[in-house]
Amino acid sequence: MTKRNKDGVALTVLRYDPRKGGDPYYQTFTVTATKxxxxxxxxxxxxxxxxxxxxxxYSCRSAVCGSCAMFINGRHRLACSTLISQVxxxxxxxxxxxxxxxxxxxxxxxxxxxxxxxVKPYVVPTRPLPGKEWIQSPKERSRINDSTDCIMxxxxxxxxxxxxxxKKYLGPAALxxxxxxxxxxxxxxxxDRLGVLGLEDGLWRCHTIFNCTEACPKSLNPARFIESLKRxxxxxxxxxxxxxxx
Amino acid sequence: MFQHxxxxxxxxxxxxxxxxxxxxxxxxxxxxxxxxLRSHTKAAQGGINAALGNAEAGRDDSPDKHAFDTVKGxxxxxxxxxxxxxxxxxxxxxxxxxxxxxxxxxxxxxKIAQRPFGGAGFPRTCYGxxxxxxxxxxxxxxxxxxxxxxxxxxxxxxxLIVDEGLCRGVIALNIKTGEFVPIVAKATILATGxxxxxxxxxxxxxxxxGSGMTLAYRAGVPLxxxxxxxxxxxxxxxSGLLITExxxxxxxxxxxxxxxxxxxxYAPKAMxxxxxxxxxxxxxxxxxEGRAFENACVHLDLRHLGRDKIxxxxxxxxxxxxxxxxxxxxxxxxxxxxxxxxxxxxIDCNANCETPLxxxxxxxxxxxxxxxxxxxxxxNSLLECVVYGKVAGQQASKFAKSVPDRTDERLIxxxxxxxxxxxxxxxxxxGAEEPAALRDEVRLILTQKVGMFRSGPDLEAxxxxxxxxxxxxxxxxxxxxxxxxNLDLIRTFEVESxxxxxxxxxxxxxxxxxxxxxxxxxxxxxxxxxxxxxxxLAHHTPTGPRLDYxxxxxxxxxxxxxxx
Numbered sequence: 001m002t003k004r005n006k007d008g009v010a011l012t013v014l015r016y017d018p019r020k021g022g023d024p025y026y027q028t029f030t031v032t033a034t035k036x037x038x039x040x041x042x043x044x045x046x047x048x049x050x051x052x053x054x055x056x057x058y059s060c061r062s063a064v065c066g067s068c069a070m071f072i073n074g075r076h077r078l079a080c081s082t083l084i085s086q087v088x089x090x091x092x093x094x095x096x097x098x099x100x101x102x103x104x105x106x107x108x109x110x111x112x113x114x115x116x117x118x119v120k121p122y123v124v125p126t127r128p129l130p131g132k133e134w135i136q137s138p139k140e141r142s143r144i145n146d147s148t149d150c151i152m153x154x155x156x157x158x159x160x161x162x163x164x165x166x167k168k169y170l171g172p173a174a175l176x177x178x179x180x181x182x183x184x185x186x187x188x189x190x191x192d193r194l195g196v197l198g199l200e201d202g203l204w205r206c207h208t209i210f211n212c213t214e215a216c217p218k219s220l221n222p223a224r225f226i227e228s229l230k231r232x233x234x235x236x237x238x239x240x241x242x243x244x245x246x
Numbered sequence: 247m248f249q250h251x252x253x254x255x256x257x258x259x260x261x262x263x264x265x266x267x268x269x270x271x272x273x274x275x276x277x278x279x280x281x282x283l284r285s286h287t288k289a290a291q292g293g294i295n296a297a298l299g300n301a302e303a304g305r306d307d308s309p310d311k312h313a314f315d316t317v318k319g320x321x322x323x324x325x326x327x328x329x330x331x332x333x334x335x336x337x338x339x340x341x342x343x344x345x346x347x348x349x350x351x352x353x354x355x356x357k358i359a360q361r362p363f364g365g366a367g368f369p370r371t372c373y374g375x376x377x378x379x380x381x382x383x384x385x386x387x388x389x390x391x392x393x394x395x396x397x398x399x400x401x402x403x404x405x406l407i408v409d410e411g412l413c414r415g416v417i418a419l420n421i422k423t424g425e426f427v428p429i430v431a432k433a434t435i436l437a438t439g440x441x442x443x444x445x446x447x448x449x450x451x452x453x454x455x456g457s458g459m460t461l462a463y464r465a466g467v468p469l470x471x472x473x474x475x476x477x478x479x480x481x482x483x484x485s486g487l488l489i490t491e492x493x494x495x496x497x498x499x500x501x502x503x504x505x506x507x508x509x510x511x512y513a514p515k516a517m518x519x520x521x522x523x524x525x526x527x528x529x530x531x532x533x534x535e536g537r538a539f540e541n542a543c544v545h546l547d548l549r550h551l552g553r554d555k556i557x558x559x560x561x562x563x564x565x566x567x568x569x570x571x572x573x574x575x576x577x578x579x580x581x582x583x584x585x586x587x588x589x590x591x592x593i594d595c596n597a598n599c600e601t602p603l604x605x606x607x608x609x610x611x612x613x614x615x616x617x618x619x620x621x622x623x624x625x626n627s628l629l630e631c632v633v634y635g636k637v638a639g640q641q642a643s644k645f646a647k648s649v650p651d652r653t654d655e656r657l658i659x660x661x662x663x664x665x666x667x668x669x670x671x672x673x674x675x676x677g678a679e680e681p682a683a684l685r686d687e688v689r690l691i692l693t694q695k696v697g698m699f700r701s702g703p704d705l706e707a708x709x710x711x712x713x714x715x716x717x718x719x720x721x722x723x724x725x726x727x728x729x730x731x732n733l734d735l736i737r738t739f740e741v742e743s744x745x746x747x748x749x750x751x752x753x754x755x756x757x758x759x760x761x762x763x764x765x766x767x768x769x770x771x772x773x774x775x776x777x778x779x780x781x782x783l784a785h786h787t788p789t790g791p792r793l794d795y796x797x798x799x800x801x802x803x804x805x806x807x808x809x810x
Binding site: 017018019036047048049052053054055056057058059060061062063064065066067081083102103104106109113117120121122123125129131132133134135136137138140141144148149151152181184186187218 | 280281283284285286288289298337340341344345346347349350351352353354355356357358374377380381384388389391392422451452453484485487488562565566569570680682725726728729730731732733734
């Protein structure tokens, strides 16, 4: 057991080094912390004073770049915006669960980004481009509110039981983006989008468990967007089958 | 070995915009030390300038007026041909982003919304709430996905491959494997961002260490106007995190501990919306003269804007305040102080983004074209990234098409070997110096002695200290090389760059014996157009930077006194 003094915090990290192989293991470090110290700050202190080999991702330290999502004391959080004073004096940091570990707290997000690409993550206009901007009313703009604010940290993806059990399932982040483009007044390919989303590993694998919503460090609600897509998909299918509805 | 026609180092707004342009013509790849969506562009908040005239009060705006505001804001150090090109191309570049799906906020009649920003005569700053950077970066990233542009993610470039005055690509560390690899190209664009993390109080991402600038510098390209560092007036206290200028654009007040809107004393007309250099110095003066809270910060008060406006226009900064200082700006003022924010200077290049090294281009914050001169206006950096990212992509791809297919295997081999030898030097270090300690020291020296108010003696002392730190860098403890995701090694490369840049910034500041824009010398308080209406150029030599100067391009706007 690592001893800690009165200002000390015991920070346990799940370690894994592919060069060494073997199973991941826990290692506990003692770090000092003030009221402003974040978990990311503490990881840097460990890196620079105790273990030069510790690996983790970082960039903006202002909760927007999406690099440092981790599983901290049983919750998905961004290390940069998690104050140690909020989580207690004993802290356990895991890499994002259910993802392949590259090293320590760094996980492989290749599949996560590939699934994002499946949903055609860009606006596809079908009308001729205007000379200036498209006119989009504030009401039309508000339909995509929040769905534009995802920072692609993969917390929701890592938290979703349907992802754990269905490796091909697109997952909450990709579906949030699918909603964002389908709901944009400038996009013209809703039917094509729903075609992809209606496949076996699309929308309908979401079982509205809401882990994604709980995990999102930006307080977004991916489940709501997925539900909205399901309603749209149902309506469009009915319209196609029952002519007088359209 | 990898090979492409054009490679772009950096996956932020300028880099991806360049890649979109270049990939239409030639085989193009983006090399980035982080996943492109982790780039610093994402942290930009307030907006991007273009004379669209969408706001009621902006009907009479024009690219010319935008150009004049930019030149005046630059304290007449910007190159006016480059500024005019930028402001003229502004509207079309914004419309292009909008057509790609960028989710701008809207006016009631459905156009792109624009807000007032500092130093601008009209509401000219297009925005998406206070997440404009996130939306812009996401938009160009989406387009790079659509175009299937090859990306080398988590590759840290450590040197350029140069052959007989021609840049032939880069050597990069593949962070995920720990191996060094050559990435060969006919043209290379550096879009590596700024260097403001080298100050201890900074708004920047931790990856903004300026290591891209030193790549060019060591290859013989001068760094221009490096003494001009912008301090953003409103860094959150104490972390320095950015609180957007949009907060003042929407009507926020700056208040000292006497309850005064102190900008009345410094810029009675423009008040809180004076340009950044002026507002930052005013805040620092209030702090220095004892009118600060906790002797360290003043307040940015948004309470009178009301809940609705804060929730719709400034939700991101409300979130930052709640997360990092536990304050809700709806109920309480925000503690702020100036923080290093932007490097106006950078890699010397012209309005075609060409550097003096053939085949090497630069765009975005790492470059100095120069459109910002001695002080950048808020909202102009994102515009520069978009406009000059596009220009760089066009120019580099055109150049790549004109270069014959020729790969000199021996050259690449020897470049790789040289790099490996350099790194082995780190491994064989026989000293005990900690790179992190040197970094912390240099960041403090810059904040204390090369900050908003400078003087000859301070700068000389700083230069001396920085040179001592550089000598200590040659006595590092051994750095282990045999690692995947080797943060220790990457951060050692960064410290090397930071020390080099610190020396350049300080030497350039010491030589500029005048006050202009963001560079203020207490011992030379006036602007001196006769001697210093010129760009500083710092050239690499083994013993430190050698300085000379180049002319400023003046087209239409003659220097005049700068009043707001």
